[in-house]
Amino acid sequence: MLKIGALIYPGFELLDLFGPMEMFGTMPEEFQLQLVAAEAGPVKSSGQLTAHADLALKDGHEFDVLFLPGGIGTRELIRDQEMLDWITKAGDAADHVLTVCTGSGIIAKAGLLDGHRATTNKMAFGWVEKMGPEVQWVKQARWVVDGKFRTSSGVSAGMDMALDFIADLHGREKAEEVAMWAEYEWHQDAARDPFAKLHGLVE
């Protein structure tokens, strides 16, 4: 059983969070999911709707998996030193760190990604690069795995990365079963990223 702590904050992106959580949530005997925020209770997303955090920062930072969604709220999050300190500690403690979209910019800002390969959303690429000048940012990738870090491209890419994580832990057949359960056509090739071109990052 892996304890996943997903950090949320005002202006997080709904699908960045709930797409991967849907996949993990189908395996309750393997994954325990919890949302963490500055305080426990309601946290408003960028998409008008509100999630409910189970835990506050002060409840601890020790999870097997640290998960960080992106969203427009990341622009404020990088100015919140208490959050960044928690992320650094939680990232150091975790065996796996997963981010979606601009979430990789946040863990870069928290110093976790220096020297590592990582990717992010293809529309906010320039902003994210600035968060981690020592990171080897990959322009074209659906997701990137480097050591304990798994960073995905924008929004929907988080689901493909989550299924790949399940495949690494429990076998490809299990991940395919989860995808089929969710009637999701899983894109299994981490290098396949049509959006890098659509957003003009590569020719």
Place this chain on the structure above:
Amino acid sequence: MLKIGALIYPGFELLDLFGPMEMFGTMPEEFQLQLVAAEAGPVKSSGQLTAHADLALKDGHEFDVLFLPGGIGTRELIRDQEMLDWITKAGDAADHVLTVCTGSGIIAKAGLLDGHRATTNKMAFGWVEKMGPEVQWVKQARWVVDGKFRTSSGVSAGMDMALDFIADLHGREKAEEVAMWAEYEWHQDAARDPFAKLHGLVE
């Protein structure tokens, strides 16, 4: 501006709800999103995590769009007459009724779908059929549009249906823009449903 009221209940499926809401949420000038539940406040999904309802049933039933996610909690929901009555009223009042997965079984049980074509999740097809003996259930479809009713297949299919709804309201180009924003490879063909075969509903 369309007001979307999404009804949630204990055991709703995370991605059924938040996949489509992600798509609508990128257009805040066109869609106002609200979660409705028996009571306002936290409502636990089937996937461990909790959403926060903005409104209670008693706050009214008049929305331009009624949205109903599926989930294992539907098995209890069909025994909740207060909820079913609210769904019947809200469905009658709405210009559009959208469901994902077993959500179509609920609006069938509430009497809204009689005589209409509709689809649902391919794994729970038998259960959903029983909820609406007078409904023309379609075994192979990513989603079905019949009059004001738009019913989708399981979980992920809701995103494809949501983008099709956006296309019908605001043009295909706008829907493609939303999909690209979310780095989502939209499946635009409502009839394309590989899961009907995978789950043995068709040969």
